[in-house]
Amino acid sequence: MRWEDGLFILAFIGINLALLAWILLALGAQRYHQLTRLEHRKLLEADCNTLPTVSVMVPAHNEQEVIEDTVHALAAQDYPQERFEIIVVNDASTDSTGPLLDALAARYPQLKVLHIPRGVGGKGKSRTLNLGLPHARGEVIAVYDADNTPEPETLRLLVQTLRSDARLVAVNGKVRTRNYAASWLTRFINLEFMYFQWIFQGGRWYWLRLSTLMGTNYVIWRSYLTALGGFDEKSLVDDTEMSFRLLSAGRRVRWVPFATTWEQEPDTLRVWFKQRVRWSKGNFYVTFKYLPQALLRPYPIGVELLHFVLNFLVFFPALIMSTLILVLGLLGIAQVTLPGPFTTLWVMAYLVYVAQMSFVISLEQPGARNYLLGALSYFSYAQLFIPVSIAALRDYVADTVLKREVRWVKTARTKEKP
Template sequence: MKNSLVFSCVILLLFLMGVAAGSVVYSAIFLASLINRSLVNEWLPYVLLFIVIVVMAVTAYFTVRFVRQCRFQEMPALGEEQILPITAIIPALNEERTIVGCVESLMAAKYPKQKLEVIIAHEMPPKCTDATPALARQLAEKYANVHVIPNQDGHRGSKAGAINNSLSSAKGTIIAIYDADHIVARDALLRASAQFAANPGLACLGGKVMVRDVNYNWFTAIIGNECTVINNFSRYISELFTGQHMVYGSNLFIRKDVLEKIGGFDESSLTEDCDLGMKLIQGNYSMKMDYSIKSYEEPAITLRDWWHQRVRWTWGSISVLKKHMKADTSGGINNKGARTFLLYSLGTTGILFSIVLMGFVGFMLYMNVLTPLILLIVAAPLAVLFAAESIVDFCEGRGSVIDMAISIFIRPFIIYAYSLVGVYALVMDALSREREWYPSQRI
């Protein structure tokens, strides 16, 4: 009850700040002189239209560049000696619905089986309450290169712990991390190996994560490619302007010696992948994205699942930013780290200003200062991004015209829901609430 009350008060306060800002601007423009009123009424619609066109053009330019990188490139030709040993670690908690499909997709990969090892790092009862351990053992009996390592001792209870607990047993030069709900593209491992073989100094490689089963129910149909667009495009922009990017905790490849050198994953972090990315940036390790390396994950299938997942991501990001922004004895963060922090934190701190913006725009619309065209300034660039991803899906035989229409007219406004998610996460962090992990339902 207290959390909800504080959350509501913060939302109201931010909205009222926007209204106050709108009233100041309104007074400055319309109460100063009649000339200002006529100028605004006559020219403002054209100015807003011009801004929309410019914003859409800039977004379209970067979107086209991004989509080109996402297209399947020609399969790299590798000699047997160039194919590096890979250990794929799959942390699993109550994943009886998905674990078999994930492992089977790895077994079907175009990769020499003698150079591929799969470790299922599952939780043990009582934390695990379904048949995941039994299914893991069955898969290990079926495939000689599949091994089961229960997450126990001091590592129990987290994805980071499950991975760290498996590292000493991993034989691969490259560690691949996959969540249990992922289906891995057949050429993903070979493409990843080619990147490491061509770049001996490459420490970490990220692939593109896409959403499957988007038509499972009405909620997944509406959300659709929202996670794909925001996750992949944000990493693309970050890498484009800083040379570094935040890592995503699945379809992720990292050299084993690098992972050990930086101390593995932080088991206390709510978003261990975000923390790993910051450690790599701080250590000035070489990182790269290859959007032709694809895997497909399940979406959140209910509003509750979506809310708790996004709150956890945002709350964890806030914690990681606070942790790594603190100056250490060596003098604090490096230049690349600072620039990446800036870009990344815009997604975290920017959510506050979006609530303020709602109040400002709402007041100006109420006073007939602005036209509804102003709403396109926010929606238009997101519509371009979502539509582009829907076109990519359509070209791969997974999309539809209806999905494309939803991408253009509905999904862009999910940004307002993200504002609420972000503010709630900030409130929870400010109140020092205990961070909880809510398991997502599986299809």
């Protein structure tokens, strides 16, 4: 067998294994959508008089462009005010974040501002949350990024869902892109977030009762967070690492689509690339940290880790091999000689991708432009994850071999148009 034929077979198998899994997840997402519509109506009518106390924690490092809108949105939550506080941890900011927060604290009595000095702060989101946790008085801890504007009923719906099932220890709501119209990149990110949450979060929960935290717009029982020792300060993805720790303790994390926050996404490729490399490096860290447990506990750790393995160790390598074969073929360097209806199968696989993307668009933001961008995303935006994965693996291996300290790369914010 020629080497290009062997490479093509590996790429074909890897891509279609992932595609098969995504088809099953999409079917589960469709069913989950129907179930949560009924649940949403019941929660809106539920009694709010016995809700637990909640401490909303917001880590903030150089967030002057967005922090005011975030505090306004959090203060406007329709949660009982006597059982609700907002704690913003000003993490050694060098811009106007501190003074802006002090002015807001004079306006909102439920707002508490913690100023972390330079030298102590500025070391990542996990450390910032750990510094703020001792100051929280709530039975439930809610976490929001500093660029989030949750809808008024969001916090209440999250807590009501958490309290409705004794097996749940944390509940994550939906995250939507607030500045989706800022650039072509934010429009694609908008579609990506729709796709990921419905297919991978909703679909996994329906079939497997598995889901992971997303870093913002989630609530967690404080008792479990304290028992687990807070957040892992070595991890670049505090949400994913915490999810695996909760799963390893036999607890469940659920994603719900009816509790929505809106956040700012990177509108330049440079900022986006740095953010996604950090996320991917963090996922590599989590994968290798929990791999021994996955081998001993196939469910839930093994099954959840399989999701990461399928994406990072099967699908993306297969995507790279597929792209390599295509480029070499166009250059006349290598030609696949295998007989078979591979072109037809590829077209069918692409149509499945478009169908899945169209499904989530129909749920969230239907429109001709989004349907067109969804179809084009496979050839454009999705391909950007190849260099992201390569850069993340390179940096992760270098950090491990050279024993370098892992550095947190802050996602830069921009001033949005009204």
